[in-house]
Every structure is written in structure tokens, then in C-alpha cells.
Amino acid sequence: MARPEGSYASTLWEKYLVTRSKAARDDLLVFYSPLVKFVAGRLSSGLQSHVESADLVSYGIFGLIQAIEKFEPGRGFEFETFAVHRIRGSILDELRAIDWVPRSIRALAKRVENGFTSAEERLGRIPDDHEVADEIGIREKDLQKIFAQISYTSVVALEQMLPTSEFGALRNSFDSTVKIEEQPGVALEQSETQRLVREAVSLLGEREKTVLMLYYYENLTLAEIGTILGVTEGRVSQIHTKAVFQLKAKLSKLDWVN
Numbered sequence: 001m002a003r004p005e006g007s008y009a010s011t012l013w014e015k016y017l018v019t020r021s022k023a024a025r026d027d028l029l030v031f032y033s034p035l036v037k038f039v040a041g042r043l044s045s046g047l048q049s050h051v052e053s054a055d056l057v058s059y060g061i062f063g064l065i066q067a068i069e070k071f072e073p074g075r076g077f078e079f080e081t082f083a084v085h086r087i088r089g090s091i092l093d094e095l096r097a098i099d100w101v102p103r104s105i106r107a108l109a110k111r112v113e114n115g116f117t118s119a120e121e122r123l124g125r126i127p128d129d130h131e132v133a134d135e136i137g138i139r140e141k142d143l144q145k146i147f148a149q150i151s152y153t154s155v156v157a158l159e160q161m162l163p164t165s166e167f168g169a170l171r172n173s174f175d176s177t178v179k180i181e182e183q184p185g186v187a188l189e190q191s192e193t194q195r196l197v198r199e200a201v202s203l204l205g206e207r208e209k210t211v212l213m214l215y216y217y218e219n220l221t222l223a224e225i226g227t228i229l230g231v232t233e234g235r236v237s238q239i240h241t242k243a244v245f246q247l248k249a250k251l252s253k254l255d256w257v258n
Contacts, residue, residue: 039088066090107151
């Protein structure tokens, strides 16, 4: 992604930073609007019957506005990276507010989440599928069916299990060039979140780490990841589902320890 110092973008930023006018901000809004469509498009999979794509774009616009108003070019960060995080957070926040996830899926997700967390605390490590199934009193093959049901709805349903700040930290955990103290606007609490997420991700299995890295850091679609790994898109979605539950359980454990 190009930095704001690029010729046309640089001109727009200079005008906005000098005037802080709505007109100058709107020029930047138009210039970076493709970012909103990009993020909304990635989040729209599995949401068509619940939320209109145009609604996701409108939710994301608020995030882009916030990104423009809060971004500090002089700190040397790419605006696109900063904006994508804000846009994504704005869309997810709105989806949480309208509570689009079917209750049945939410109940299944909560049951499995509790199973991962309790098994993690009891064993002191990330539990395997058999151990999670035992924890919640079902057969392992039934747990796999639950993974499939949840993942079929959308990755967005799983992303809503973690706060927006933790998903920002999740993306940064794969970037060795990003130091905790160098992130824009990082407060003490956010720094701690970044540390915990990095530690939690490091403890996941290689397959789960690969899927999370390719999806959240490389911005590949589930289908593209499936092609790379030689598995179906549905299988990648299930791996993602399991990885999020494992990450949630590990973060819960780390928070308890710290």
C-alpha cells in the first residue's frame, strides 16, 4: 500500500492538514473510498441474506472518516493500513449493534467457546477437538458439525467474539516490523492487548496460524487460502472458526494469569 506522500494523495493531505476543512476531508474521503468497498466486500461473505452490501459500505464510511481525522502522517505509518482497521471496526461495531447473528448460531458459538475456555484452564494448554467435545459433553464428530454450522454463517460471526482492538492486534501480530510502542495512538491498555495477542497467536498450531496470517495480514479470501493450502474454502472456514475459538480461550487464560 502506498503512503500518503504519493503525489496526488500528498496534495490532498497537505490541504487537509492545513485547513482541516470539511471540503478537504471530503476530497480524502472520495480518494480513499475504494478501501471501504474492499473491506465491506471481504466481510460480506455469508451476510447477503442478513445485511445489504450497501449497508456495510455505509457503516464503513464512518470508520474512514474517523481514520482521516485521527491519522498523523508524520509518524510514518501507511494510512491504508490504519484506515482498514478503523473501517473494519466500524462495520463490526454496527453489526454488533443490530445483532444480526441468528440466536441458534450464537448459542452454538457460546457453547463451544465455553468448552475451549474451560478445557484450556483445566489443561493449561490449547485443548484438542476430542478434549473440547468431552468438556461440553458431546461426540467429537458432533463438534465438527458445530464448527461447520458456525463457519457456514460467516467469519464475521466469529470476529464478533473478539473486541475490535484485539483483531487489530491480531493483524499486527504477524508483522515483525510493527513494534507495540510504535502503533498510532497506542495507550497502555492497547499495548498490553498487543502483547497478549502476539503471545496467544504464537501458541496456536501452524495450520491455524497460517490461515489467520493469510486472512488478516495478507488480506486473502478464504477461497484463495484454500487454493494455497490445497483444501476447500469450507475447510479453510472451519480452520478459521477453530482458530478463533482457540485464540479466545488462550486470551482468556492469559488475562487470568496476568
